[in-house]
Amino acid sequence: MTTCRKNRYGVGIVAVGVTLLSLLTSCIPLNDGRDTLAAAIAIPLDGVARNMVGNLASLGVIESDSTLQISAGGTNVRRVLLLRADAERESTGVMVGGAMAGMTSVYQTVRTGEHFLFVEYNAGTTVPGQTADVSVSLLNDSIERPSRQIVRVVFEDGFLTDPGLLDPVDGTAADRAFLDSIESTVRDEVLASLRNLFDQTPIDIVETDASVAGPVSTLTFSPKRVLADQNDINDAALPPADPNRPQCQVRVVFGEVLPSGTGLDPGNRNPQDDAVVYVGSFQGRGETCRTSAVTSLRSMVLTLSQTGAHEIGHLVGLHHIEQVGIMNRSATLAFQRELSFARGQIQVDRAAGNNIRSEVFPAIVQEPSTYLESIFATESSD
Numbered sequence: 001m002t003t004c005r006k007n008r009y010g011v012g013i014v015a016v017g018v019t020l021l022s023l024l025t026s027c028i029p030l031n032d033g034r035d036t037l038a039a040a041i042a043i044p045l046d047g048v049a050r051n052m053v054g055n056l057a058s059l060g061v062i063e064s065d066s067t068l069q070i071s072a073g074g075t076n077v078r079r080v081l082l083l084r085a086d087a088e089r090e091s092t093g094v095m096v097g098g099a100m101a102g103m104t105s106v107y108q109t110v111r112t113g114e115h116f117l118f119v120e121y122n123a124g125t126t127v128p129g130q131t132a133d134v135s136v137s138l139l140n141d142s143i144e145r146p147s148r149q150i151v152r153v154v155f156e157d158g159f160l161t162d163p164g165l166l167d168p169v170d171g172t173a174a175d176r177a178f179l180d181s182i183e184s185t186v187r188d189e190v191l192a193s194l195r196n197l198f199d200q201t202p203i204d205i206v207e208t209d210a211s212v213a214g215p216v217s218t219l220t221f222s223p224k225r226v227l228a229d230q231n232d233i234n235d236a237a238l239p240p241a242d243p244n245r246p247q248c249q250v251r252v253v254f255g256e257v258l259p260s261g262t263g264l265d266p267g268n269r270n271p272q273d274d275a276v277v278y279v280g281s282f283q284g285r286g287e288t289c290r291t292s293a294v295t296s297l298r299s300m301v302l303t304l305s306q307t308g309a310h311e312i313g314h315l316v317g318l319h320h321i322e323q324v325g326i327m328n329r330s331a332t333l334a335f336q337r338e339l340s341f342a343r344g345q346i347q348v349d350r351a352a353g354n355n356i357r358s359e360v361f362p363a364i365v366q367e368p369s370t371y372l373e374s375i376f377a378t379e380s381s382d
């Protein structure tokens, strides 16, 4: 439970200076933590700035095709998500949009239902007593959502060999020649696999030299192997713990949204952002530290395409989920089996010393198809 220090609502607060704002704004006491959608306290849609305690607030039932304007900020606020009550399961909210903290963002609701605001805090969202400055209003004007997101896929020279998947300990000239010989096949199959994964979505996968009109995001397959520093939380992972092979316990970054540390783009607010897959991070290193990413052409294609799809997911605002699926943070899953963009409970990661601490919110669900339907205009809706 959190306590509320101030309890005064005020009209005309927006006009008051920032210093005074915190003294005058109302305090909306919310239970911080889990399963609290039903207990979320309402924020009126009146454009008045308020100080919200905790991470969840209800915006009430909002009709479809309404335009919401949301500002959310504060020193500890990282992102804000818009949720809609889940049609399938009571007391669950499905992510239908988002924005980085400090932005004033507009959202167009796609379906009628109770909507919620979910605030992610830098220090961890379940830390009690954190607050955000929020204001929400309903606008009369409707907005036009983008209809598509184009993603250009770039394979850098030598992405399989420099060092790429070439084993720096055991790799031979013959191994290099073999990787060279399959390079164009891998490239074609990764592209085909990405197109297949994003088929039936508003995301278009295009080749490096395709000419396109409008904003384009870029996914690059880089040959680099990138070691994670201890504060790296983005798609860095340790191989499964193995006390017999301590020399293999090296944390590497498999991919990330650029610039490093961006994490993801909530609400796909930037339609021309970039992400990278570090192919070299999947390499095996000698007899002891082999990796199954390179055991077969199929494994290579699975590894690279599913890791690429994961990064594209972040580019359009998908979070990690706890469930098995493309947005699971464990990169080793990517080369073990075919994954899909599964529905799952969102997981928020942050650095905690040498570890990555993940918070999972059982009440907050990411359903990629619902999310994409909410942030893009579907062809039939016009």
Ligand SMILES: [Zn+2]
Pocket: 234, 235, 310, 314, 320, 329
């Ligand atoms: Zn990730």
